[in-house]
Amino acid sequence: MTLKARYARDAAIQVGVVLMTLIVVIPLLIIIVYVVANGITALNLDFFTQELGSPARAIQGRPAGLRASIIGTIVIDLIALAMALPFGIATGIMMSEYPEHPFAPVTRLMVSTLNGMPAVLMGLLAYALVVKNTGGFSALAGSVALAFVMIPIISRTTESVLRVTPWSLREAGLSLGLPRWRVTVSLVLPAARAGIVTGALIAFARAAGEAAPLLLTSFGNNYFSMDLTQPMDTLPQRLYSLAISPYRQWHSMGWGGAIILLLFVMLTFYAGRIAVKKMEERALGVNEERRTARRKTRKDRREANQ
Amino acid sequence: MSNPVNGSVRMETKDLSVRYGPAIYGIQNVSMPVHANKVTALIGPSGCGKSTFLRALNRMHDLNSDVEITGQALLDGEDIYAPQVDAVVVRRKIGMVFQKPTPFPTKSIYDNVAAGLRLVGIRKKQVLDEAVEKALTGAALWDEVKDRLKSPGGSLSGGQQQRLCIARALAVEPEVLLMDEPTSSLDPASTLRVESLIKQLKDQVTIIIVTHNMQQAQRVSDYTAFFFVGELVEVSPTGTIFGSPREERTKEYLSGAFS
Numbered sequence: 001m002t003l004k005a006r007y008a009r010d011a012a013i014q015v016g017v018v019l020m021t022l023i024v025v026i027p028l029l030i031i032i033v034y035v036v037a038n039g040i041t042a043l044n045l046d047f048f049t050q051e052l053g054s055p056a057r058a059i060q061g062r063p064a065g066l067r068a069s070i071i072g073t074i075v076i077d078l079i080a081l082a083m084a085l086p087f088g089i090a091t092g093i094m095m096s097e098y099p100e101h102p103f104a105p106v107t108r109l110m111v112s113t114l115n116g117m118p119a120v121l122m123g124l125l126a127y128a129l130v131v132k133n134t135g136g137f138s139a140l141a142g143s144v145a146l147a148f149v150m151i152p153i154i155s156r157t158t159e160s161v162l163r164v165t166p167w168s169l170r171e172a173g174l175s176l177g178l179p180r181w182r183v184t185v186s187l188v189l190p191a192a193r194a195g196i197v198t199g200a201l202i203a204f205a206r207a208a209g210e211a212a213p214l215l216l217t218s219f220g221n222n223y224f225s226m227d228l229t230q231p232m233d234t235l236p237q238r239l240y241s242l243a244i245s246p247y248r249q250w251h252s253m254g255w256g257g258a259i260i261l262l263l264f265v266m267l268t269f270y271a272g273r274i275a276v277k278k279m280e281e282r283a284l285g286v287n288e289e290r291r292t293a294r295r296k297t298r299k300d301r302r303e304a305n306q
Numbered sequence: 307m308s309n310p311v312n313g314s315v316r317m318e319t320k321d322l323s324v325r326y327g328p329a330i331y332g333i334q335n336v337s338m339p340v341h342a343n344k345v346t347a348l349i350g351p352s353g354c355g356k357s358t359f360l361r362a363l364n365r366m367h368d369l370n371s372d373v374e375i376t377g378q379a380l381l382d383g384e385d386i387y388a389p390q391v392d393a394v395v396v397r398r399k400i401g402m403v404f405q406k407p408t409p410f411p412t413k414s415i416y417d418n419v420a421a422g423l424r425l426v427g428i429r430k431k432q433v434l435d436e437a438v439e440k441a442l443t444g445a446a447l448w449d450e451v452k453d454r455l456k457s458p459g460g461s462l463s464g465g466q467q468q469r470l471c472i473a474r475a476l477a478v479e480p481e482v483l484l485m486d487e488p489t490s491s492l493d494p495a496s497t498l499r500v501e502s503l504i505k506q507l508k509d510q511v512t513i514i515i516v517t518h519n520m521q522q523a524q525r526v527s528d529y530t531a532f533f534f535v536g537e538l539v540e541v542s543p544t545g546t547i548f549g550s551p552r553e554e555r556t557k558e559y560l561s562g563a564f565s
Contacts, residue, residue: 174366176422
């Protein structure tokens, strides 16, 4: 093959890669632009400070908003994350650190199954476990359903970051006479914390967008409520019910809600990225180096002034 | 035997074999003594089983369920593989320093050294402070790091990191220290520092060191054991091995016939 032909092939492959990327990125941009264009007019002060109430409110132009859904989403998702973290991390540790344990293959099978299971089934599960036994829809039931969505994600990311943690770290700990659990808890987990945090945030963002598991559990509530034992509103489930409603005013609010949900998920990822970067820098001593550099600069300046 | 006589037999293996599978021997029927407060060097070509042997001496193979170990490894006459013996206790008495420096990345210099003590439940700051200073001094690192004990262990140079790892191993006051090519990733200056450190340390601990460097074995060790394809060929005082080896294979190896 001549040099010219090689250049041509290189160029062709590059064009192909760019085209494929555009095909992926453009629909995403269209979605964002479309959602923003349709929903931006709905975003006013009322939108964030009022509850939805009955359809009559919006139709008659009285103040109505999605305050209940926004706060509900945050509350239900945070509780779900708190529930899912210990289980997700523990199962991740089981798969990575105790592969010879009889539970390990079972755990792996369960996590893969959970991961591939449609989210609506998580809702059914939480319905059977919590709603049926407590006598009604509740925010807590919603959290349980979302925790089931989060667990396999946290579990898998935990397993994969633990696996890439150098084996030498474990050996160094063991050679000091530390028991295995100590090595895992005090050495391996801290070394992998940035990855575990990332996994938790991915799980959080993913669950924040789920409507199906919540329809059967936290159910939704047109009115603001902070009672965890009662139905509570969330953005994805509210978007669904606004979208299928026959009221034009509600459709508009639904688009507004979609903007908020989009922002919520994007901010979660962004915050996660920053947190992870901070942690990695601290682990590598970058801040320490910066402080030393700053001290040195100050000292140099003082000396220059004298 | 808390105060072993200098030069008496501290560790001893009897027909120690390590198998990585039904018929894949790492080492086969190794029987050799390790003398107290002496440095014993393990030499031999790559893949000869010297590291496998070293790691068998503090049960580092335990985590790999494919590995099967037979024979005995005695510490002060007691078999460390006896069923009632806890591997964790064995490793507390027999410390290890690895080929590549392995400071705990998330911990400060101080916490790296204190890790072994703290994690077995020693909490008193005064006790820890003293132990950390003693271990770092023992590892010839104290003067270089005493003003920045709070800095991360990873911020040190490679040679300093390796001495930090030695300090960390010393802090738990082991009776035997295993070193697996401790200087192979260090520059010549750092290598010399670690070597002189080894010579000082043998007053406190019994040292077994794996090395690829013949000069290093000659410089630091009192006894040398030559391994070849999973077998111990001979073990003698270092001067004898390098001066007039008993075995033909040792002679050939030392003259560079194979490597």
